[in-house]
Amino acid sequence: MSSHHFVKEQQEPALLILDTKGFSYETIAPLLEWSPTVLVAQEEVLTVISWGLKIDLILAQMDFQKENYHLLEEQYPVKFLGVDNDEFLENGLQYLIATKHSAVNIIGFNHQQVFSLEEKLAFLDLVIWDAPMRYFPVKNGVFKKWFSSATLQLHAPEGTFIEVQEDSESQIHRITYATFVEVEEGTTILKSDKIFWVGEFVMEV
Template sequence: MSSHHFVKEQQEPAVFILDASQIQFDQISSLLEWVPTVLVAENSLDRVLSWGIKIDVILASDTFQEENKHLLEEQYPVKFLTATLDTALEEGLQYLVASKHFAAHLIGIPHLKALELESKTEFMDLTIIDGDWKYYPVKSGKFRKWFSESEIHIHAKEGLPIEIDNENGKLILPISYTTFLEVPEGITEINSSSIFWIGEKIR
């Protein structure tokens, strides 16, 4: 390992890997190009290490830390953060907020957890990668984007009314458990009185 390493200034979105089992390296390699801070939960560590990427923080139980002290040297300057599988997401996000990261990609968490993360979106920009889908919040409630003809997913509190405007016309509908929307090529505008998340297929 080279004795010099990049000084990270938290300008790049952190990459926080909670579950790598459904993720291929090529899905996230572009997120690593600018040497972001990388956090990994212990259950995904072996898979992520096999990708040969530099890890900064390992979220792990006391037992795991005790049994894997060698990682502190092999992955220097890595640090351990104590967490269980149930608390890893919260502990990792608290660490990122405290260390003044302004954005993070969350890899391998169910998009259904997005609504639980809304208090964190006040402090940082979050993107969720769940399988083949990428989700990001529209905090202002106003969204406008050019799409090729495709399917998107709108995720928000059940029953939240949203207004959709594109080549197909104008539509107002309440969000249900899974609101998938076929969008035509061109600009789609989506407006609501509250935060919602947009999901796009990434491959």
């Protein structure tokens, strides 16, 4: 199956780059395998260009567009997507929903604010990259995955209960600020009656 098929059907997760602080090209490169749609906030454009990435849309305020009109030619066929009031994330997500994308990796978003995104989960699968971790939502109450031994962050509103099952053992965690759990190699099952987010380390700290 070709990458063209994935792009045409908008099945490959888009890449929305808001902030590159703490990230390198090597971190981002695996997300580019199937030539996803790449959206970049105006402040990160030069960094992303220096990485050699092809940008599809620059999320930009009017002043930036006027001052950097040359980018439309130099980075053809890049386009500007107008942004008002620093709403880079909101405008980017609205564009992806309108163009029938099904998923997006968001680079450089504060995981403490993910709860504000949960209304978008009906339209998009979201993965949040907040160096050095990435966070994904568990929407249906149960998550099951094989891990090599790992440290996970369970992220949900304070007071949320999440059950962690490993082999035949089960523990209930009441979420407080920065709740981390250690899981051994094997299959881990996480359960809650509410939406929660799981954070994994994706780079050394």
